[in-house]
Amino acid sequence: MSHQPSPATDRAEAILGVFETAFGDLLAQDPAAFRVKFRKMAASAFAFYRGTAALYYADLTTAPFDSFGAPFLDDRTGRVWIHGDLHAENFGTYLNAEGRLVFNVNDFDEAYVGAFTWDVQRLAASLALIGYAKALSDDTITELVTAFAEAYRARIAAHVTSGDADPYTLDTATGPVLATLRQARLQTRVSLLDGDTVIEGYDRRFRLGGGAIELDEPTKAEVLAAFEAYLSTLPASSRVTPTALRVKDVVGRRGIGIGSAGLPSYNVLLEGHTDALENDVIIYMKQGQTPAVSRHVTDPAIAGYFQHEGHRTVISQRALQSHSDPWLGYTTLRGRGQLVAEVSPYAADLDWRDLNELPDLLAVTEYLGRATATMHAAADESSSGHTLVPFSTEHAIHEAIAHDEAGFTAMLVDFAHTYGARARADHQLFVDLYRNGRIPGL
Numbered sequence: 001m002s003h004q005p006s007p008a009t010d011r012a013e014a015i016l017g018v019f020e021t022a023f024g025d026l027l028a029q030d031p032a033a034f035r036v037k038f039r040k041m042a043a044s045a046f047a048f049y050r051g052t053a054a055l056y057y058a059d060l061t062t063a064p065f066d067s068f069g070a071p072f073l074d075d076r077t078g079r080v081w082i083h084g085d086l087h088a089e090n091f092g093t094y095l096n097a098e099g100r101l102v103f104n105v106n107d108f109d110e111a112y113v114g115a116f117t118w119d120v121q122r123l124a125a126s127l128a129l130i131g132y133a134k135a136l137s138d139d140t141i142t143e144l145v146t147a148f149a150e151a152y153r154a155r156i157a158a159h160v161t162s163g164d165a166d167p168y169t170l171d172t173a174t175g176p177v178l179a180t181l182r183q184a185r186l187q188t189r190v191s192l193l194d195g196d197t198v199i200e201g202y203d204r205r206f207r208l209g210g211g212a213i214e215l216d217e218p219t220k221a222e223v224l225a226a227f228e229a230y231l232s233t234l235p236a237s238s239r240v241t242p243t244a245l246r247v248k249d250v251v252g253r254r255g256i257g258i259g260s261a262g263l264p265s266y267n268v269l270l271e272g273h274t275d276a277l278e279n280d281v282i283i284y285m286k287q288g289q290t291p292a293v294s295r296h297v298t299d300p301a302i303a304g305y306f307q308h309e310g311h312r313t314v315i316s317q318r319a320l321q322s323h324s325d326p327w328l329g330y331t332t333l334r335g336r337g338q339l340v341a342e343v344s345p346y347a348a349d350l351d352w353r354d355l356n357e358l359p360d361l362l363a364v365t366e367y368l369g370r371a372t373a374t375m376h377a378a379a380d381e382s383s384s385g386h387t388l389v390p391f392s393t394e395h396a397i398h399e400a401i402a403h404d405e406a407g408f409t410a411m412l413v414d415f416a417h418t419y420g421a422r423a424r425a426d427h428q429l430f431v432d433l434y435r436n437g438r439i440p441g442l
Contacts, residue, residue, distance in 0.1 A: 012429045012438075015055060019439065022054035022292060026263065027441045033254060035442060038434050045427040046089075046129040053085045053110055053122075053292040055426065059419070060118060061296045068415045069117030072408060076396035077116050079302075080389055081319045081379030083372075084110030084293050086119040087126035091368060092349035093184035096167075096323035097237070101184055101346060103168040103177050103367070104321065105375045109339070110291040111316030113302045113388060116376055116397050118293065120152060121419070123372060124412040127365065128420030130352055138417065140358065144365050145416045149409040151369025153401055159377040159394040167322065167374065168367065175363045176355060184348035190278045192345035197249075197269060197280070204280055205249040206269055213252040215266075220250050222333060223266050226285065230331035230340045233314070237326065246271040248280065263287045267343065282343040283327060287336050288313050305388050308337025319379040319389075 027034045041051040049056070059065045083090070083105055092106050124145045131141035166172065170181050196212070197204045206212050215223065224247060231245060249269040265286040272279030288309025297303075306312035310330035318324050327342040355361055377394035401408045433439055 008429060011426070012433055014058075015426060015429060016433065016439065018052075018055045018058050021295070024441070030254065031441055038430075038439070038442070042427075042431050042434055044133060045424045046087075046126065046133060048427040048430055049126060049129055049423045050085075050087055050089065052426075054295070056122060056125075056419075057118070057292050057296050059422070060121070065415075065419065068411055069115060069121060071404065071411070072117055072400045073115050074396075074400065076391055077400045079113055079299070080116050080376060080393045080396070081316060082112060082114045082116060082119045082293070083108065083320060083375065084112050084114070084119075084291050086123045086372065088123065088130055088352065088368065089126075089349060091371060092347060093181055094325065094344055095346040097235075097326045098323050100167075100169050100323075101181050102323075103173055103181055103350075104371055106347070106349075108313055108317035108320060109289060110293065111313060111320060112291045112293045112297065113299075114293050114297050116393075119376070120149070120372065120412060121415050123368065124148060124416040125419040125423065128416040129423060132420060132424065134356060141416065141420075142413050143358075144361060145413045146409055147362050147365045148369040149412045151366040152373045153369075153405060153408065155370040155373035156377065156394050156398050156401065159373065160398045168371065173367075176360055177350070177364060177367050180348055180350050184346045187345050187348065189280075189345045192282070192343070193278070193280055196267070196282060196343075199277065203248065204269060204277055206251040206267065208251065211253050212267065213254070215250060215252050219252070223250050223268070223285065226331045226333040226338060227268055227283075227340075230285070230329045230338075233329035233331065233340075235326060253284075263289060281327070283340060284343050285331070285333070285338050285340045287333070288330075288339050302388065308332060310337030310339045312337075313339045320375050322374075322378050 023034065037051060041048045085107070086105070090105060090107050091103070093101055093103050094106060096102050127144050127148060128141050131144055136144075168177060168181075170178070170185065173181055193204065196207055198207050208214055227247065247268055247270060251267050253265045253267055263286060265284055268283040268285065270281040270283060272281055288311075290309060291312070294303065306315065308330075310332070314328055314330045317328060325341050325344070327340070329340045331338045331340060350364070355364060373394075376397060379389060379393055434442075
């Protein structure tokens with residue numbers, strides 16, 4: 001008697017196939033980092049979802065999930081700058097090039113060019129997963145996703161009619177978002193430096209241990225040469241103080257986060273804009289990764305636009321984020337593209353753990369909708385300075401949604417519930433695969 005594979009068995013094999021494509025090479029290089037990554041992903045369905053953008057796009061470009069956003073896609077809306085990994089925890093604070101604390105989208109490692117619906121669908125499903133983890137009813141989850149969709153729609157329309165693109169700052173934010181900005185304001189460069197460095201011989205150097213690794217001299221020389229090449233990619237305004245570019249120390253680090261497992265990285269300690277020790281700057285150099293969405297976008301003009309993954313990340317972030325980090329740049333190291341930016345003392349992520357009351361949840365979700373719309377609107381021919389998206393993104397998206405505004409909201413609600421349930425089931429399959437030793441290489 002023959003036995004047919006069960007749907008769960010088929011799905012488990014599909015997950016393993018996606019993992020092999022997305023993680024295989026890096027996992028082979030550093031299985032210990034992936035054991036840490038996968039343990040974090042095993043903790044919850046949301047953590048699993050965060051770490052599996054590759055699985056999301058594999059699903060989103062095949063039936064039945066490929067049909068959800070299709071009514072809102074055309075030659076323009078299917079080819080805009082997107083974040084690529086937009087979920088509810090990829091929002092937080094940063095100090096922009098104008099010295100203002102801003103609440104906005106962050107972490108652009110997966111950014112690329114694709115369908116705008118892929119971003120908003122990923123965010124909507126993440127809201128469903130967070131809501132489920134908080135034991136919210138399906139009706140309440142529907143309310144949250146609806147609030148996100150309507151805020152996104154209204155903000156896109158505002159960009160079309162008034163060009164409104166002001167980010168949320170200490171002057172304009174309210175509620176939990178304002179609290180996040182205020183928390184970031186309390187953080188200091190000195191506290192960051194004191195945590196990562198020590199003072200010896202009247203100067204700072206990196207503190208070894210805790211993830212910081214001493215480099216041998218040949219490797220250090222390679223990193224310093226890559227750093228010198230990076231300087232030419234900085235905006236002119238970031239190169240006005242030559243003393244601020246003097247390197248004091250270099251260490252290696254190994255990425256073990258959910259998104260950066262197996263990616264080698266380095267920290268570079270720079271002299272600040274004065275001789276005082278409290279304004280030294282820590283720069284990180286991290287190997288760029290292949291964005292999950294790029295495997296499902298076949299236009300050669302898009303892939304050919306970028307020199308390497310570090311260049312792609314920087315160009316995408318500058319397109320999607322107004323007034324980016326003034327230290328943002330790129331270089332190559334051992335033939336691989338590197339992303340370079342500041343380890344900011346003013347970065348604070350939005351914390352969902354204490355957000356449980358519906359008014360707070362709705363207020364934050366509306367902020368996310370507006371921030372997402374502003375990000376999409378920033379990246380077009382009039383503001384990004386790049387030719388890859390040669391049209392007004394906000395006008396294209398506004399026209400696509402205006403044909404069926406109620407349908408757009410209904411689509412996101414339906415997708416959030418449907419894919420949220422898929423992710424929860426996949427999480428259980430993943431846990432069983434991991435704990436039973438079914439993931440190759442571990």
